Amino acid sequence: MKVSFKLNGRPVEVDVEPNEILLDTLRLKLGVTSVKRGCERGECGVCTVLLDGEPAYSCLLLTAQVEGREVVTVEGLRGDELAEKIARSLVEQGAVQCGFCTPGFILTIYAGLKKGLIKNVEDAKKLIEGNLCRCTGYLKILKAVEKLLA
Amino acid sequence: MFYKLPSFEYFKARSVGEALELAGKIGDYRFLAGGTDLLVDLKIGRYKPRAILDIGGLRELSYIINDGSRVRIGALTRLEDILRSSVVRERLPLLHEAVYHMASWQIRSVATIGGNIGNASPAADTAPPLLVHDAIVKTRSVRGERAVRLEEFIQGPRRTLLEPGEMIVEFEVPASPGLEEYWAYRKFGRRSAFTLSVVGLAVGAEFLEGSPVFKVSLNSVAPKPVRARSVEEYLKGKTLTDSVIETASKIVQQDISPITDVRATAEYRRHLATVLLKDALKEIAGRLRR
Numbered sequence: 427m428k429v430s431f432k433l434n435g436r437p438v439e440v441d442v443e444p445n446e447i448l449l450d451t452l453r454l455k456l457g458v459t460s461v462k463r464g465c466e467r468g469e470c471g472v473c474t475v476l477l478d479g480e481p482a483y484s485c486l487l488l489t490a491q492v493e494g495r496e497v498v499t500v501e502g503l504r505g506d507e508l509a510e511k512i513a514r515s516l517v518e519q520g521a522v523q524c525g526f527c528t529p530g531f532i533l534t535i536y537a538g539l540k541k542g543l544i545k546n547v548e549d550a551k552k553l554i555e556g557n558l559c560r561c562t563g564y565l566k567i568l569k570a571v572e573k574l575l576a
Numbered sequence: 577m578f579y580k581l582p583s584f585e586y587f588k589a590r591s592v593g594e595a596l597e598l599a600g601k602i603g604d605y606r607f608l609a610g611g612t613d614l615l616v617d618l619k620i621g622r623y624k625p626r627a628i629l630d631i632g633g634l635r636e637l638s639y640i641i642n643d644g645s646r647v648r649i650g651a652l653t654r655l656e657d658i659l660r661s662s663v664v665r666e667r668l669p670l671l672h673e674a675v676y677h678m679a680s681w682q683i684r685s686v687a688t689i690g691g692n693i694g695n696a697s698p699a700a701d702t703a704p705p706l707l708v709h710d711a712i713v714k715t716r717s718v719r720g721e722r723a724v725r726l727e728e729f730i731q732g733p734r735r736t737l738l739e740p741g742e743m744i745v746e747f748e749v750p751a752s753p754g755l756e757e758y759w760a761y762r763k764f765g766r767r768s769a770f771t772l773s774v775v776g777l778a779v780g781a782e783f784l785e786g787s788p789v790f791k792v793s794l795n796s797v798a799p800k801p802v803r804a805r806s807v808e809e810y811l812k813g814k815t816l817t818d819s820v821i822e823t824a825s826k827i828v829q830q831d832i833s834p835i836t837d838v839r840a841t842a843e844y845r846r847h848l849a850t851v852l853l854k855d856a857l858k859e860i861a862g863r864l865r866r
Contacts, residue, residue, distance in 0.1 A: 445582065445584055445618075446581075467619065468612055468615075468682070469770075482682050482685055483612075483682045485615075486611060486612050486615045486683075487615075488608070488628070488630075493588070534682075537681075538681075552769075555680045556681050
């Protein structure tokens with residue numbers, strides 16, 4: 427079946443199976459490799475995308491579900507001032523180690539700041555609950571957000 | 577690939593009418609609202625339907641209406657919309673609190689209240705607050721509308737009164753000044769964030785001719801989320817003294833029948849039910865004294 431949606435600002439049309447998940451469509455058909463395959467059951471957050479501006483797990487979305495909607499990954503945020511600031515802050519605080527979780531964190535933090543939902547570190551702590559990082563212990567990630575808020 | 581979804585046909589409904597018509601025609605289907613539970617269940621092989629009927633795009637069922645003595649919530653209202661609703665925060669604070677502790681932002685921005693209840697998990701976190709509020713489930717089919725008490729609607733693990741071709745359209749949640757102020761919510765999971773309930777508990781007080789009537793509900797301690805009727809009966813007409821709270825928190829054992837599973841043993845759940853209820857009642861007693 428054909429599914430059309432907006433990916434990183436550009437309209438795309440893909441031919442998918444009804445049981446195809448967005449994660450596979452993005453990685454295998456559209457070459458979007460910042461979206462990672464992790465737990466595949468909505469627990470780890472490495473497959474996070476922005477769906478109409480809010481973070482969602484691409485492993486728990488059928489591609490057919492995003493018909494007519496807008497999907498954003500970090501590829502689409504290249505050159506975006508806020509996203510670049512977030513990335514820089516994460517790097518400066520040493521919050522990027524293996525890097526596997528980083529695109530997901532950037533998207534969640536980006537959406538949180540963009541929507542005004544992150545006003546302090548406590549807000550950030552709450553909103554990144556759905557992104558796991560096994561390297562940093564989160565302190566450096568939160569420190570990076572704190573620096574952005576300062 | 578670790579998990580593979582089974583094959584199915586996919587239908588997207590453009591209106592409630594079309595959804596009901598499709599459901600009647602397809603027969604062997606599962607509704608997809610947000611899909612955050614359904615896709616996991618399909619991946620682990622819990623269901624093998626011939627078709628998936630996607631109703632997630634039906635905006636007409638996404639709303640929160642402050643309607644005098646009650647709040648009406650559309651079945652396809654996303655958890656994140658419930659969390660951000662000032663109507664829910666002010667009039668149904670127990671529901672606000674429960675949703676705050678549910679899942680993660682990524683899940684809440686897709687998952688719906690109708691999906692949480694329709695999935696009928698014993699651990700459904702929206703259930704205890706809705707049960708305390710004596711919520712009514714409104715359903716629709718080509719035969720017409722039905723209104724069923726939530727307590728009866730959920731029959732057991734993954735079982736509801738929903739008939740083939742019938743869908744949940746709305747939750748009608750009675751609100752009261754008592755429950756806006758005198759409530760306590762507890763959720764105990766294996767970790768503090770983004771976790772499934774090992775035991776969840778909602779307690780509230782309403783007022784009948786000036787004296788409090790307590791309502792208590794728990795999840796993950798029985799085949800379905802339950803009201804603790806023995807506790808409520810015992811508390812009738814009583815003041816929440818330390819000894820009354822002590823006794824009430826023991827009586828809750830009569831209202832629950834937990835099992836041992838991957839998250840906790842039955843014994844531990846029994847222990848938690850008593851400890852959490854004692855804690856919650858103490859919080860309400862403190863507010864009542866003010």
